[in-house]
Amino acid sequence: MSGGHLGERLTALIDGELGHHEREKAHRHLAACGECRAEAEALRGLKKRLRSLSDTMPSEGLLRRLEAMGEPGDPLPPPVPRLPGQARPPVVARPGDVRPSHTRPSRPSDNRPRRAAATGRRLPRGRYLLAGAATLAVLGVGSAAFAAGADPGSLPRVTPSVEQFAVEHALTSGDVPLTDPRPEGTAGDHP
Amino acid sequence: MSHRTSHNAWLAGGIATALLLMWFVTTGDTASGARLRSDPEALRLLRGAEGAARDTSYEGVQYITSWSRSGMSTTSLVNVAHLPGQGTRMRVQSTTAEQGGQMFEADDSQQSRGGLTGYTPRMLDLLARNYAVVRAGDGQVCGRPTTVIEARRTDGTAAGRFHIDRATGLMLRRELLDQQGREVNLTFFTEIRPSAPKTMFLQASTQTIEAPWTHELAGADLGALRYRGWPVQSALPGNLSLYDARQLDSRAPVVHLSYSDGLSVVSVFVQRGMLDPSSVGHWHRTTRGGRTVYLRDTVQQRAVWASHGYVYTIVADAPPPVVDRAVAALPHGDTGFWGRLGRGLDRLTSWANPFD
Structure with a gap:
């Protein structure tokens, strides 16, 4: 469209998106420009047809085929090797790609998308399952830890070789190695 | 309003930083403070005592006593004789010990030294890290003039006191003191002769002390x-x-x-x-x-x-x-x-x- 015609502003006018001043200017132009007027008519007609289309429900068969597309299909065919310079082969629909219609239930009458409705029901259950699993895991690990934390009963009985340790202590600290003497004396018994 | 908030934030941050610095200064590394206050000459004398104990011939009697938490004391008297290059013979007298006994410790087996045998560099480093080591006047042990060295806590009280013989460099007395200044462990020579031992120095007749666990x-x-x-x-x-x-x-x-x-x-x-x-x-x-x-x-x-x-x-x-x-x-x-x-x-x- 040339710069003298309405161009993009024509679409905005049809959609009612122009401001008051712009709309007045557009109407003045339409009154004077037959080309733009014809285009405006065409646009209005198209919009009317589109609006009428939205009121029509798609056919049952189309809906079933669309739903079936979400299900896992057969394995993909092996890739066909291409010769050098050969163009990509066209995608050919295989028989049996679409499952029989009787395998799927009909679309819900509330007209909501199936996935959203299913997710709304499944999410809380998943959370409960997760919480339950976590609780079970904590209880299981806790019980195992409590059982494993018991004092071992099969360890050897030890008699510390204190006199040997006293000598080892003296050797590493540099003191005189002394055996265990008998304590005597009282407080303040300083030399 | 935002200027005031920013000012307050800076003020709070500054105060927090100052408090943190004060905390580090007062509690963070008191050991380094003690290290700075140590007297190098006192550390040198302590370090020299180890060499003197290894290189000097001497014979004497050590009095070792300690006080328990109940105030009871336990004492041992030990005859000690050392010959450089050979080792140290110790004979524990039956004072408060039930039985006496003889032991021999070869010089080359003595991997760590302490007590009256002076300080190894590692132990001296620990001492200087935790205490202020300073000279604290003159003293006397067995009639021999000594230099007194103290290891002081950060509050200034003495935790350890050492007497170093001025003539030989040997450590003649060592005291461990509690916070109230009472002796809790005491080792000193009651007799000492810095000369070759008069008694026969036979290793075979005594129980040889093995080296520390290898x-x-x-x-x-x-x-x-x-x-x-x-x-x-x-x-x-x-x-x-x-x-x-x-x-x-x-x-x-x-x-x-x-x-x-x-x-x-x-x-x-x-x-x-x-x-x-x-x-x-x-x-x-x-x-x-x-x-x-x-x-x-x-x-x-x-x-x-x-x-x-x-x-x-x-x-x-x-x-x-x-x-x-x-x-x-x-x-x-x-x-x-x-x-x-x-x-x-x-x-x-x-x-x-x-x-x-």
Whole structure:
């Protein structure tokens, strides 16, 4: 469209998106420009047809085929090797790609998308399952830890070789190695 | 309004930084402060005492006594004779000891020195890190003039006092003092002759003291022990640092962990197993942290207890409060629900570890 015609502003006018001043200017132009007027008519007609289309429900068969597309299909065919310079082969629909219609239930009458409705029901259950699993895991690990934390009963009985340790202590600290003497004396018994 | 908020934020940040700095200065590294206050000449004299004890011939009698937490004293008299290049012969007299005995320690087997044999660089470093080491006047021991050196706490009180012979450089007296200035451990010569020993110096006639356990444990070994669940602590309360670790290799290995602050020495021996109570039947039985601890105050402080499959034996030359804090800091086991749960989690983790 040339710069003298309405161009993009024509679409905005049809959609009612122009401001008051712009709309007045557009109407003045339409009154004077037959080309733009014809285009405006065409646009209005198209919009009317589109609006009428939205009121029509798609056919049952189309809906079933669309739903079936979400299900896992057969394995993909092996890739066909291409010769050098050969163009990509066209995608050919295989028989049996679409499952029989009787395998799927009909679309819900509330007209909501199936996935959203299913997710709304499944999410809380998943959370409960997760919480339950976590609780079970904590209880299981806790019980195992409590059982494993018991004092071992099969360890050897030890008699510390204190006199040997006293000598080892003296050797590493540099003191005189002394055996265990008998304590005597009282407080303040300083030399 | 936003300017005021920003100003307040900066002010709060500044105050917090200042408080943090004050905290670091006052509590963060008091040891370095003590190190700065040490007298280099005092440190040199202490270091020289080790060389003098190794290079000087002498013969004398050492008086070793310590006071327990109940105020009881335990004393040993030891005849000591040293010949450079050969070793030291010690004969413990039966003063308060039930029996005397002779021992011989070869010079080359004496890997660590302490007591009246002076300070190794490692022990001197610990001493200077935890105390201010200064000269504190002149003294006299056995009629011999000495230089008195004190190791002072940060509050200025003396924790240790040493007399260094001016003529030979030997350490003639060593005192450990508690916070109130009372002696808790005392070693000094009652007689000393800095000359070749008059008595016959026969190694064969005496019981030879073996060297310390030869299997020394390095940092990686200690890490491996910790990984396997052995309770190896790198420090104990009272600025006691782990300065030596060894292992006695046998069917039931014993790990010896030596801690010191430069004055007190605390040895912790750890064994795997359960304590046979009959082996400490004549010890004083008490309770610490819900567990039974057996104590014995001799010239050394001794304590034995068991916890979670390990038996602990402490042998220490240290004031009783220092030993008590060390005992309290080592595992005693929580016998309650959470203690058992935590212990079990530790075990499960170690079992699940493929590298264990």
